[in-house]
Amino acid sequence: MTKFGFYFCAILVIFLGGCSQNASAPFSASGTMSGSNAKFEGDASDPGSIAFFKNNVGDRVLFPIDQSDIDQSGKEILLAQADWLRANSEYKIVIEGHADERGTREYNLALGARRANSAREFLVSRGIQGHRIKTVSFGKERPVELCSKESCYSENRRAVSVVSNLNF
């Protein structure tokens, strides 16, 4: 992880002229969603790989209860995603929006769509072409953490960017 973190910093230096401690914090790749496919993820030591995106760039932003605004740490993740997408223009992403289990099914689908779209709009505002980003909401259907406590709910209220080099 240390090595990759360092690598990541180097990339940030190129793109942003700085290396924030926060942005370089690697994100766990555990509990990835339906769209990912380990076969195509490559080696995380390759900064152009999907594995690198998941482990080092950070593939998800989290949201407070019933909210879809991107907070400061979410912005930093998405800035890094935008940089990576610019550097790896052969990839597209699907942003999967999710909600915790403390809501009704239909509302949570709509809320997940709002979250995915918030992340999408941020990336577009940073210059990523709209046709490279699709969104899908899973509502509360695919929690990544299973306990019925806020510590799990906070991980489930998420927008996950799933990288793909396939056409959609």
Next chain:
Amino acid sequence: MLRLFLVAVFVSLTTFVQSAPLRITITEGVIEPLPYAAPAFIGETGASNELAIKITELIKSDLFGTGLFREVPKSSYISGINNFNSPIQYSDWKAINVQALLTGSVLLTGENLSVKFRLYDVFSNNELGKGLQFNSTKQGWRRIAHKVADEVYSRITGEQGYFDTRVVYVAETGKKGSRKKRLAIMDFDGANSNYLTDGSFIVLAPRFSPTGESVLYTSFETGTPQIYLIDVSTAKRTVLKNRKGTMSFAPRFSPDGQSVVYSLEQGGNTDIYVMNLKNSSSARLTSAPSIETAPSFSPDGSQIVFESDRSGTQQLYVMSSLGGSAKRISSGDGRYGTPVWSPRGDRIAFTKQSRGRFHIGVMRVDGSKERLLTASFLDEGPTWSPNGRVIMFTRETQGERGVSVLYSVDVSGRNLKKVSTRDGGSDPSWSPLGK
């Protein structure tokens, strides 16, 4: 589909005159269950005996399940019923305080099944209604039993029954987090369960058509939630043609079955639309930056109740089925969602979240007389029985091993119980009677 024939009113022993009508009036207060007796139906041949007992047991199970009837056990009987056509010894039944007596006979000839029954109002020495006969194949025995129970329920309560009905729902298997979800259909009591989809994709919230022949549901088949229409008898499904958007979901039929009201999400914003099923033309009914979803028609088709967070939290609103301005009807603290108009038109069932608990509740269509019927970690998604007396819903338990199961509760708040399903279950939709 099984065909049942209501063959004939076959016998009426006496003129139908009641001194004091036998009647359970279903009100909001506590009800003392009506004592009744249902001696095992008479098997007309040796080959009919086994089925006669099964049919009697199923009728009793239906009636017991309502919470409105109490069976007087066989051990209390003074005289039994040995012949379906013998006169009733009313005094023997009065002596053990049986108020309603159900007798019947069963004739199985090869694959052909014939069931007769009579219902007696013991304390007025009379038949209650006339004797009826149902014919079917042997396989249809459960439906016949449900039809007899519907007749008994209807004659005693004055309301339509709900036993000869089916429920379409989402059968759930596997671990939380990667749950396999299949569309499934079953009799209202959990029997004759069949899958309609194979579980390759997440499916959500099936809704019966007014005729019970088809079901609308939402599926992730294309990767994005889209609305499908599936034929119940053939399991043939078609995706609903749709205007451009990201996700379409939360469909429900109009009362005439000609159109579908649903939610469409475009660019993160969800609004309500209505689509004509014949020509696929659609109209937008709401236009707001907030979430508008879970629409449900009034039974006369003139209005739509839906949920919106335009005020900042999920609340219930009613608008014309042509769209336009909407009136908020929910006013208590907490969040309100998944409104469903009752088949009688007088109430709306909903899910309420308040202080960390979920409730199924009902209110008048103007939002008054709110009453919560249940409370748990997670109750949601009510569906009405066709007579508007019972509500079925999803209950999910908490934690990593949490599971979803179906429950039902009377609209009075009494008689809360688990519905039998083969797997876990969620998102039930109750069929019309006789479908």
